[in-house]
Amino acid sequence: MKFAERIERLRTEKHISQDKLANILDVPFGNVVKWEQGQSYPSTEELIKISDIFDVSIDYLIKENEYRTYNDINDEVDEEDESDEMMMIGGFILGTAAGLVTGNLMWASIGGFAGLGIGFIMKALDISL
Numbered sequence: 772m773k774f775a776e777r778i779e780r781l782r783t784e785k786h787i788s789q790d791k792l793a794n795i796l797d798v799p800f801g802n803v804v805k806w807e808q809g810q811s812y813p814s815t816e817e818l819i820k821i822s823d824i825f826d827v828s829i830d831y832l833i834k835e836n837e838y839r840t841y842n843d844i845n846d847e848v849d850e851e852d853e854s855d856e857m858m859m860i861g862g863f864i865l866g867t868a869a870g871l872v873t874g875n876l877m878w879a880s881i882g883g884f885a886g887l888g889i890g891f892i893m894k895a896l897d898i899s900l
Contacts, residue, residue, distance in 0.1 A: 774833055781825040782807075796820055799832035 782792055782803075789807070793800040796817055805811040813821060822829045866885045870877075 773809060774812065775807050777802075777832055778821065779807045781827065785825065792824075794825060845863070 773853050782789070787795075789803045793803045796803075796813075798813075798817065800815070802811070806813060818829055818832060822832060838877075867880075870881060
């Protein structure tokens with residue numbers, strides 16, 4: 772999504788008119804219109820104010836990613852970390868269980884660590900279950 776579309780969407784989501792946004796930013800009304808039409812871009816100072824008004828990152832405004840805030844990025848990373856941890860724990864449990872089924876405690880330990888290692892390998896190769 773382009774900057775012009777983003778700023779218009781954010782403005783309408785907050786029920787702020789173009790005129791009101793121009794007043795808040797202390798810029799001419801025509802500037803907001805031009806931004807939303809993709810004819811010009813705000814200054815760095817104006818971008819900072821816009822990001823504060825709409826509680827989004829500047830990256831979200833000017834880049835074509837879908838993360839509105841840094842918390843969105845952190846939340847996604849946290850979710851990935853949790854699934855990786857579960858995969859490694861699952862591998863450890865399966866490896867240990869396989870060792871116990873054979874009746875050899877040494878193999879249970881080796882199997883547990885092998886399962887953990889498989890979890891790490893799957894993470895490195897970006898394989899998920």
